[in-house]
Amino acid sequence: MEEKCISNSRRCYKQWFGFMVLIMSSCVSYVDAVWPMPQMISSSMARYTLNPREFLFQYSSGSSVQSGCSVLDSAFKRYFPLIFTDYSAARPRQHDEWFRFPFTVVVHVDRAECEDYPDADSSESYKLSVRSGQAALRAETVWGALRGLESFSQLVYQDDFGEYFVNETEIEDFPRFQFRGILLDTSRHYLPLHAILKTLDAMSYNKFNVFHWHIVDDPSFPYQSSTFPDLSSKGAFHPSTHVYTQIDVKRVIAHARLRGIRVLAEFDSPGHTQSWGEGQPGLLTPCYKGTVPSGTFGPVNPANFSSYQFMSRLFKEVTSVFPDSYIHLGGDEVDFTC
Amino acid sequence: MEEKCISNSRRCYKQWFGFMVLIMSSCVSYVDAVWPMPQMISSSMARYTLNPREFLFQYSSGSSVQSGCSVLDSAFKRYFPLIFTDYSAARPRQHDEWFRFPFTVVVHVDRAECEDYPDADSSESYKLSVRSGQAALRAETVWGALRGLESFSQLVYQDDFGEYFVNETEIEDFPRFQFRGILLDTSRHYLPLHAILKTLDAMSYNKFNVFHWHIVDDPSFPYQSSTFPDLSSKGAFHPSTHVYTQIDVKRVIAHARLRGIRVLAEFDSPGHTQSWGEGQPGLLTPCYKGTVPSGTFGPVNPANFSSYQFMSRLFKEVTSVFPDSYIHLGGDEVDFTC
Numbered sequence: 001m002e003e004k005c006i007s008n009s010r011r012c013y014k015q016w017f018g019f020m021v022l023i024m025s026s027c028v029s030y031v032d033a034v035w036p037m038p039q040m041i042s043s044s045m046a047r048y049t050l051n052p053r054e055f056l057f058q059y060s061s062g063s064s065v066q067s068g069c070s071v072l073d074s075a076f077k078r079y080f081p082l083i084f085t086d087y088s089a090a091r092p093r094q095h096d097e098w099f100r101f102p103f104t105v106v107v108h109v110d111r112a113e114c115e116d117y118p119d120a121d122s123s124e125s126y127k128l129s130v131r132s133g134q135a136a137l138r139a140e141t142v143w144g145a146l147r148g149l150e151s152f153s154q155l156v157y158q159d160d161f162g163e164y165f166v167n168e169t170e171i172e173d174f175p176r177f178q179f180r181g182i183l184l185d186t187s188r189h190y191l192p193l194h195a196i197l198k199t200l201d202a203m204s205y206n207k208f209n210v211f212h213w214h215i216v217d218d219p220s221f222p223y224q225s226s227t228f229p230d231l232s233s234k235g236a237f238h239p240s241t242h243v244y245t246q247i248d249v250k251r252v253i254a255h256a257r258l259r260g261i262r263v264l265a266e267f268d269s270p271g272h273t274q275s276w277g278e279g280q281p282g283l284l285t286p287c288y289k290g291t292v293p294s295g296t297f298g299p300v301n302p303a304n305f306s307s308y309q310f311m312s313r314l315f316k317e318v319t320s321v322f323p324d325s326y327i328h329l330g331g332d333e334v335d336f337t338c
Numbered sequence: 339m340e341e342k343c344i345s346n347s348r349r350c351y352k353q354w355f356g357f358m359v360l361i362m363s364s365c366v367s368y369v370d371a372v373w374p375m376p377q378m379i380s381s382s383m384a385r386y387t388l389n390p391r392e393f394l395f396q397y398s399s400g401s402s403v404q405s406g407c408s409v410l411d412s413a414f415k416r417y418f419p420l421i422f423t424d425y426s427a428a429r430p431r432q433h434d435e436w437f438r439f440p441f442t443v444v445v446h447v448d449r450a451e452c453e454d455y456p457d458a459d460s461s462e463s464y465k466l467s468v469r470s471g472q473a474a475l476r477a478e479t480v481w482g483a484l485r486g487l488e489s490f491s492q493l494v495y496q497d498d499f500g501e502y503f504v505n506e507t508e509i510e511d512f513p514r515f516q517f518r519g520i521l522l523d524t525s526r527h528y529l530p531l532h533a534i535l536k537t538l539d540a541m542s543y544n545k546f547n548v549f550h551w552h553i554v555d556d557p558s559f560p561y562q563s564s565t566f567p568d569l570s571s572k573g574a575f576h577p578s579t580h581v582y583t584q585i586d587v588k589r590v591i592a593h594a595r596l597r598g599i600r601v602l603a604e605f606d607s608p609g610h611t612q613s614w615g616e617g618q619p620g621l622l623t624p625c626y627k628g629t630v631p632s633g634t635f636g637p638v639n640p641a642n643f644s645s646y647q648f649m650s651r652l653f654k655e656v657t658s659v660f661p662d663s664y665i666h667l668g669g670d671e672v673d674f675t676c
Contacts, residue, residue, distance in 0.1 A: 057578050067567030074585050076578040229405030240395050240414040247412050247596065258585065 268330025606668025
């Protein structure tokens, strides 16, 4: 069933032409989609081979942060396999891999804030300049450097033979929106820790910077409070498994920080607090049928002084556990019918 | 090809007898192997059904540690799925599962040391008494309580229908050997973080309590020192991927602590330090061929004052990073031929 290309025939010419187009298109291939789209990006057809064995991240000599900077040391380790997606150091060494195509990403950061948390005013701007043998990444803060590393990782592509390339590129970027958040509701449906951590990973690939943790609500109270342990032991879907321990919360905050993500905890109140009542009797407003308590409850009881004491102690804990300068109080849908 | 059982035949009797033995053996089945074997264990044929939906961990009212104790809160969360291995809360609720066979593991700990690290003198003794509806676990320390939870988890078994059981049991236990270690060599073969964490998990199932981390050696220096970053940037198999960042090290120490495991770091010296020389020129003793340096090196150079300064600064960092009261200095196989 095979058709042959007969010399000088029209069909043969068309095949040959198609083949040339294919070759040319493979020659000029490059990544033209960095996501989200940078403020300014320009790239040329000049492309540089990247050799995983000769690829390095480095701090520039004048950078305010140097090796030992937790955020960037961790990012360098994380981005290597994200850039070289199918590279394995365990693969037997090819003779021609050594010393060929060395490439260094040199990172320069102006301000030394490696152990801080990103906040509402953090600069995330960066400049990335990819040239032969080197990419220069400059940012005011480590958070900006993270965004630049993400962009760089998206610029790298493989050809059909598995070789890695990056094109000559210039990027100047800063976020259009300072608040780029994802909300997870862990009250209506408990999410295991690893699902939250994976969400944070995905957020970093999309340069999101706020994890809005709608942690408790009517259906369940999974936050394990050290001041009021009964809130979760009685208000969670399960007191041992469907809770976020203090260690879990620390883990989420640390994982987020390393990706330049703020953790904005929401303790929705005074409505949306049915689950709070399980572990804190007397907190919610009892509803009445005529003059008899109906057994159901409304929002946090504003007529009890103890409610204010409770809220004050709970939020004292919450503000010390979550380092962000904001805590979300919800405040929506307070039911006055009770 | 099927053989039938004909009434009153000898063969039929044997089949029937075999069936009865099977039934009886399934009636008396229980776990009689807790590993490692406790100092004292006794159990009876009385067995109690466990219902995952009505199973709780609790602190006894008189216990020195209560909810908010990081080590035990985390352990409760971890052991639930280890005990109920194929339980899923997502499975539709069976009507008869509710309120039947409630069971509580009540934990009592004498000393409040939840945020400490286990050390060479930590008591790991515990007493476990499993009765109808309740297991009482008493320990001097949270580390002992961890060992007791491990034993309890090993006592639970499933029958052929998937129901969970535990037999009436009394255990009094303390370790025969105070130091029960596993050594991992991450210099000759770099182990990714998750492999170390899984090893720590496996250690806890076997009640091991020391992770001897042979972290550096001749072939590579994966420890990312904040004082001497070149040690890993030049001495590791790869400066970004085959290193343990400070965050990684903290993660290992925290993971180990929650399982009652000490992290005993070994920085083998003054021999076994070839990889140290890569990032710290002048540290190693140069070897000679006649009067000419041969280009090879021996151990850390004892004739240089700078060697002592370097070692002092490195170990100052190491002792502040690793909280254990011991650091292992190696000291083996120092080559004097150079």
